[in-house]
Each structure stands twice: as structure tokens, then as C-alpha cells.
Amino acid sequence: MSVATPTSAPTTATGTRGGNVDGQAIAITVFSTVKWWGRVVLPFVFVAPKVAPKTLTTLQRLSFIHFARWSLITQIPHNGAPQPETKLRYPHLYFESNFNGGWEEYIDAFSHILTTGMWTFWGSSYGFPKALPTGPFKAYIKANEMEASHFYSAYPEATTTEIKQAIELDPMVAELRERADRMTPEEFATAFAELMSEAQRCC
Amino acid sequence: MATAAPEAVRIDLGDVQGDILRAYGNAYERTTYVFVGIDEPGRGREWLHGLVDRVTTAAPWADAGKPAHAMNVAFTAAGLRALGVPDRVLRTFSDEFLQGMAERAGLLGDTGDAAPARWERGFGTGEAHVLVTINALGPTELDAALAELRTEVVRHGLQIVSEQPAQLLPQSREHFGFADGFAQPAVEGVTDDKAVGGGVPLPHGTWRALAPGEFILGYPDEDTRVDPKRRLPNAPAAPLGKSGTYMVWRKLHQDVALFRRTVRDAAQRLDRDELLLRAKIVGRWDDGAPLVTHPDTQPDEFDGRAEGANDFLYERADGDGHRCPLGAHIRRSNPRDALGFEGRLSFRHRIIRRGMPYGDPLPPDALADDGADRGLVFVCFNASISRQFEGIQVQWLNDGNIFGLGHDRDYLLGGTNGGSMVIQGRPPDPPCYLAPQGPFVTTRAGEYLFVPGITALAAIADGVTG
Numbered sequence: 170m171s172v173a174t175p176t177s178a179p180t181t182a183t184g185t186r187g188g189n190v191d192g193q194a195i196a197i198t199v200f201s202t203v204k205w206w207g208r209v210v211l212p213f214v215f216v217a218p219k220v221a222p223k224t225l226t227t228l229q230r231l232s233f234i235h236f237a238r239w240s241l242i243t244q245i246p247h248n249g250a251p252q253p254e255t256k257l258r259y260p261h262l263y264f265e266s267n268f269n270g271g272w273e274e275y276i277d278a279f280s281h282i283l284t285t286g287m288w289t290f291w292g293s294s295y296g297f298p299k300a301l302p303t304g305p306f307k308a309y310i311k312a313n314e315m316e317a318s319h320f321y322s323a324y325p326e327a328t329t330t331e332i333k334q335a336i337e338l339d340p341m342v343a344e345l346r347e348r349a350d351r352m353t354p355e356e357f358a359t360a361f362a363e364l365m366s367e368a369q370r371c372c
Numbered sequence: 373m374a375t376a377a378p379e380a381v382r383i384d385l386g387d388v389q390g391d392i393l394r395a396y397g398n399a400y401e402r403t404t405y406v407f408v409g410i411d412e413p414g415r416g417r418e419w420l421h422g423l424v425d426r427v428t429t430a431a432p433w434a435d436a437g438k439p440a441h442a443m444n445v446a447f448t449a450a451g452l453r454a455l456g457v458p459d460r461v462l463r464t465f466s467d468e469f470l471q472g473m474a475e476r477a478g479l480l481g482d483t484g485d486a487a488p489a490r491w492e493r494g495f496g497t498g499e500a501h502v503l504v505t506i507n508a509l510g511p512t513e514l515d516a517a518l519a520e521l522r523t524e525v526v527r528h529g530l531q532i533v534s535e536q537p538a539q540l541l542p543q544s545r546e547h548f549g550f551a552d553g554f555a556q557p558a559v560e561g562v563t564d565d566k567a568v569g570g571g572v573p574l575p576h577g578t579w580r581a582l583a584p585g586e587f588i589l590g591y592p593d594e595d596t597r598v599d600p601k602r603r604l605p606n607a608p609a610a611p612l613g614k615s616g617t618y619m620v621w622r623k624l625h626q627d628v629a630l631f632r633r634t635v636r637d638a639a640q641r642l643d644r645d646e647l648l649l650r651a652k653i654v655g656r657w658d659d660g661a662p663l664v665t666h667p668d669t670q671p672d673e674f675d676g677r678a679e680g681a682n683d684f685l686y687e688r689a690d691g692d693g694h695r696c697p698l699g700a701h702i703r704r705s706n707p708r709d710a711l712g713f714e715g716r717l718s719f720r721h722r723i724i725r726r727g728m729p730y731g732d733p734l735p736p737d738a739l740a741d742d743g744a745d746r747g748l749v750f751v752c753f754n755a756s757i758s759r760q761f762e763g764i765q766v767q768w769l770n771d772g773n774i775f776g777l778g779h780d781r782d783y784l785l786g787g788t789n790g791g792s793m794v795i796q797g798r799p800p801d802p803p804c805y806l807a808p809q810g811p812f813v814t815t816r817a818g819e820y821l822f823v824p825g826i827t828a829l830a831a832i833a834d835g836v837t838g
């Protein structure tokens with residue numbers, strides 16, 4: 170495949186390869202080979218109400234993780250020559266996620282906080298060692314990780330936590346602005362202090 | 373998840389070097405860090421040979437009490453190479469250790485005035501090979517030990533690259549004036565008595581000490597303690613991987629006058645009590661009392677080492693940071709449960725700190741810099757420099773994202789572009805903002821080192837490392 174190359178030793182400060190980093194954002198891409206029964210079970214796992222959504226709710230609380238996506242790949246799209254046609258003898262699990270921070274911390278969060286969720290998604294992949302202990306889990310992810318040949322972030326200096334905070338803050342400021350014209354300086358001072366007290370709780 | 377009950381671990385204290393698991397703390401008043409350079413492996417090993425038996429171990433001191441001085445030895449990657457440790461063995465050490473601190477400068481925030489190119493001579497260049505740390509009761513004992521060391525170094529045709537003296541300041545204060553060094557991780561089998569406040573918080577308000585492998589190689593760590601297969605964490609190849617640890621050594625210059633002026637000005641501008649503002653920056657009062665347990669006034673007497681002195685968590689008592697700000701130095705450097713998930717995002721990022729102030733204190737009321745060099749020789753021990761020390765420095769101190777603090781850096785350290793912080797509050801004390809200031813703390817030198825166990829040290833001296 171031409172879109173990705175296998176990842177070996179980390180080369181950047183964030184614990185991942187340069188191609189996976191754009192500003193504050195880090196990408197992780199993992200392909201794993203799925204056993205025959207995974208092809209049957211995984212589609213249910215993705216929609217089963219008690220399994221995937223629970224993991225996803227926890228994921229949302231980890232605001233340094235932008236998103237995480239698992240999909241089952243049964244064939245590789247062929248875009249014509251010069252791309253060679255590839256037939257997959259086994260289905261593959263394709264995992265893609267973006268996050269802020271460091272690679273180690275990211276995987277640690279998966280191991281320690283989404284322990285059972287990890288088994289649900291990767292349990293049908295060949296060689297998956299369980300999410301705990303983290304040592305073998307990290308080695309497994311490293312071994313199956315691909316470096317992105319192109320990774321682009323539209324707002325490289327911003328993190329999702331900051332963006333969420335800004336979105337929450339924006340209407341509060343707009344509201345004060347709207348009222349400000351009708352306030353005395355003393356009233357404004359009080360209202361401003363109130364806004365600050367309220368806003369410090371954003372996410 | 374079902375977890376196997378971990379077996380009680382017994383640490384071979386006689387094989388572990390001293391000052392790692394238990395602090396020499398107030399036992400020794402003077403410390404000098406001597407970096408030695410080796411240009412011929414044979415002579416280097418011969419010198420080490422004579423040293424092995426005199427290296428202080430972690431074995432409890434006999435009835436005779438503490439010796440007049442203690443001596444400990446550590447190596448940079450360049451040092452192991454200079455002593456003839458083969459590449460194939462070196463490759464089993466961690467990547468960040470092999471790269472060295474200077475290579476990691478960008479990541480650590482050592483840029484501008486703190487960049488390795490501006491470090492003191494001999495650091496970050498591959499010239500510093502062996503660090504001999506001498507702790508002594510007083511100046512006389514120190515001089516005697518140093519004289520002996522210097523003579524032996526010269527006799528073996530080796531060089532002293534750098535000597536850095538350091539000394540305990542009254543009341544264990546660092547130069548900014550805060551009591552320092554007592555909040556430490558509790559280690560299973562060694563400091564179980566410090567588990568409350570120092571270990572891992574458990575549901576139901578109890579605590580347990582951390583697995584020793586977080587700090588000593590060759591023992592189960594927090595990851596493997598519950599591994600049914602009882603695999604041990606990664607470590608350098610035998611015999612080097614047993615009883616050793618990694619050490620971070622950083623000479624951090626402190627601009628005390630700038631810190632004092634900044635805090636005084638901010639207190640005036642914001643109309644806040646200066647002593648409280650200082651406490652908000654660190655998360656503890658000058659005497660060490662934590663803001664979480666003493667939010668309003670500094671207690672008359674506080675002993676940071678007393679039982680229960682360190683017993684607090686953040687989330688329930690102070691989730692909003694109204695007592696201890698979300699960006700306070702101790703809340704960043706050991707967030708306990710502040711990141712949620714019962715502390716599971718932070719318990720693997722702990723370090724044992726053994727720093728020592730260097731240089732004479734700035735006179736108590738001085739507000740102008742006298743040009744003298746003073747600061748903290750920051751020393752910490754950990755089994756993984758990247759996960760533990762670098763995790764704290766990079767993700768928690770140099771950035772605020774994980775705490776919801778944007779790109780705020782730790783205000784106490786500042787760094788090249790200065791730190792900034794919000795002090796959370798509610799009317800009549802609404803939140804206030806401390807704008808970025810010049811760097812209070814600047815890195816002047818540093819190395820990553822490996823501290824071998826005693827058996828491993830003998831193997832290095834014998835040239836039989838594998």
C-alpha cells in the first residue's frame with residue numbers, strides 16, 4: 170500500500186513518528202488481521218447498545234481524544250493502475266484516532282480506562298494480548314501501527330479541549346456584550362466578575 | 373477485571389544504591405555532584421574497581437549510625453560506552469537514555485537561554501561520563517571525601533568535567549522560600565507507612581504503596597504486579613537490569629528577585645495577600661501545608677513528614693480549584709485524582725525527587741538580582757524517564773491542555789516563554805489571571821543517567837556486562 174508505511178521506533182517527542190503529527194494533533198492508524206468469527210461478531214459489536222456506546226461515552230469524557238473509529242475492512246478499494254490489486258484473505262480491523270498529548274498517555278488511557286472495551290473491539294484480532302498489562306498491549310499496537318504519509322490539521326495550534334471551551338464561552342461573552350451598553354461601570358464590573366466565575370468552569 | 377493477588381515483594385536493599393528509595397534527606401547537609409570523563413576504558417574500569425566497595429547501598433545503617441559521607445555512582449550513555457559496554461548491551465537501555473537529555477531539549481522546553489548550546493561546559497556534549505554524588509555531614513567531611521576522589525581520578529588519568537556543590541538551606545526550603553522535597557511516592561516494601569497521600573488512591577478512601585518496579589528495575593511495576601504471567605517490565609540486559617534505575621539530573625537556575633518582584637506586583641495589582649498568592653502558585657504554603665487541607669491561612673506549625681500531612685485528593689474536596697488552583701505546581705506535577713477516573717491517568721507518572729539547592733540564598737528582602745548563580749539541582753529517579761519524568765515535564769508542566777488550561781505552562785517554572793495561570797475563585801474573590809512573566813527557572817545543565825545496582829556496578833568495573 171502506498172498510503173502508509175509500518176511504524177518502527179518513535180522519532181518525535183510525542184512518542185510517535187513525524188508523519189503522524191501536525192501541530193497539537195496526533196494521528197494513530199492501526200490495522201489488525203481479524204479471525205473468521207470477528208467478521209460475524211464485529212458488525213454487532215459496533216451497533217450493540219450496551220457495548221460500543223458505553224466505550225464511546227467514556228471516550229467523550231477523555232477530551233484529549235478527538236475521536237476514535239473502528240471499521241471492518243473486507244476489501245481494499247482499487248483505484249486503477251499503477252495501484253496493484255490487493256485481495257484480502259482475511260478481514261482487517263482498521264482503527265483511526267486523533268488525539269492531543271503523548272502516544273504513551275493515549276494508550277495508557279485505553280488500557281486503564283477502556284480495558285473491557287478494548288477487548289470487545291480487538292479481541293477477534295490475531296495476536297491481541299488484552300489491554301492489560303500495558304506492556305504487551307503497547308507492543309501490539311506499535312507492531313500494527315502505520316505512519317500516515319499525509320496528516321493535516323486545520324487548526325494545528327488548537328486542541329479539542331480548547332475548542333470545546335471556546336464554543337461554551339462564546340455565547341456567554343456575546344450575552345454580556347449585548348447587555349453591557351445598558352450598564353453603569355459598577356454594574357459592568359460585577360457582571361464581568363460573574364462571567365469570569367461562571368466561565369472558569371467551561372469543560 | 374479479575375486480577376491476581378500480587379505477591380509481597382522483597383527488595384534486595386544491599387544491591388540497590390542509597391538515596392533512591394529512602395532519602396538521605398536531612399541526614400546530610402552538603403552534597404557535591406562530580407562528573408568525571410573517561411578517555412580510556414581500561415583506566416576508567418580500574419578506577420571504578422576501587423570504588424565499588426565504597427558505594428553506599430540502601431541497606432539500613434548499622435548501630436554505628438550514618439557514615440560521615442555517602443557516595444553514589446551513575447553513568448550517562450556516553451559513559452557506559454566510554455567504559456566499553458558493548459553496543460549490543462547498550463541497545464537494551466531505553467531510547468531516551470541513549471539519546472541523552474540534550475537531544476530531548478526541544479521536547480523538554482529547554483530552548484532559548486535554556487538550550488543545550490548555552491549549557492555549562494561539559495554537559496550535553498558526551499563529555500560527562502560518570503556522576504559521583506557525595507553526601508556529607510558537613511564541610512570538613514565533604515572536603516575530605518572530595519580530596520580523596522580527586523586524587524584517585526587524577527591517578528587514573530581521568531578528568532573531572534564538572535563539580536557542582538549543593539547544600540541544604542534552613543528548614544529544607546528551596547530558594548523561592550518554599551519547604552521542598554517531602555511529598556514523595558510511597559514504595560511497597562520500603563515506605564508502606566507513607567502510602568496515605570503518597571501511594572495510589574483506592575476507592576473507599578484507602579491508599580496503597582506503589583509497586584517498586586516504578587522506581588527500581590528488575591521488580592514488578594504497576595503494570596506487571598497483577599500480570600498472571602508475572603512478566604517483569606522492560607529493563608537493560610542482565611546483569612545490568614537488576615536493582616538499578618534511571619536518574620534525571622538538571623541544574624535549574626532560579627531568578628529569585630524576579631519571582632519576588634512578580635509576586636509582590638501581582639499581589640498589589642490584584643489586591644490579594646502575597647503569602648496566599650505564593651501558596652496558590654505552588655499549591656502549598658511556604659511551610660508546606662497543602663491548600664486543599666488549609667485553604668485560608670498557613671497553620672502555625674506544619675510538619676510535612678508527619679503522618680497524614682500529605683493525605684488529600686483533589687476531585688471531591690476541590691474539583692473547581694477554589695482552594696488549590698488547577699494549574700498550581702503540585703496539582704500539575706502529581707494530579708492525584710484531579711484528572712478523573714480515580715487517578716488512573718496519573719498513577720504511572722510518579723517520580724522520586726532528591727533535589728538539593730545550590731548557591732547562596734538571596735538576602736531575605738532583596739528585590740534586585742545580585743547576579744549570583746543559585747537554584748535547584750533537580751534530581752529524580754524513575755524506571756522510565758519517558759513515561760515518568762518526561763510525562764510530567766512535557767504533558768503536565770509545560771502544557772495545560774489535559775487540565776483544561778489551554779497552553780498555560782506551570783507558573784512556578786515559567787520556561788522560555790514564561791508561565792501563566794488562572795487562580796480560580798468566586799466573588800468576592802473572582803478568578804484572576806497571572807500573565808506570563810520572564811522565566812523564573814532556567815536550565816543550565818543536565819544529563820540522563822543510569823544508576824546501576826551494586827552487582828551491576830561491579831560488572832561494569834570488571835568489563836563483563838554481556
Ligand code: HEM
Binds near residue numbers: 548624748
Ligand atoms: C526550580 C524548580 C522547582 C522548584 C522551585 C520546585 C518546587 C517545588 C515545591 C515547593 C514543591 C512542594 C513541596 C513538596 O511537595 O515537596 C514541589 C513539589 C513537586 N515538584 Fe517541584 N519544583 C521545581 C521543579 C520541578 C520539576 C522540574 C518537576 C518535574 C518534572 C517537579 C515535580 C514536582 C513533584 C512531582 C512534586 C510533588 C507533588 C506532590 O506529590 O504532591 N518540580 N516542587
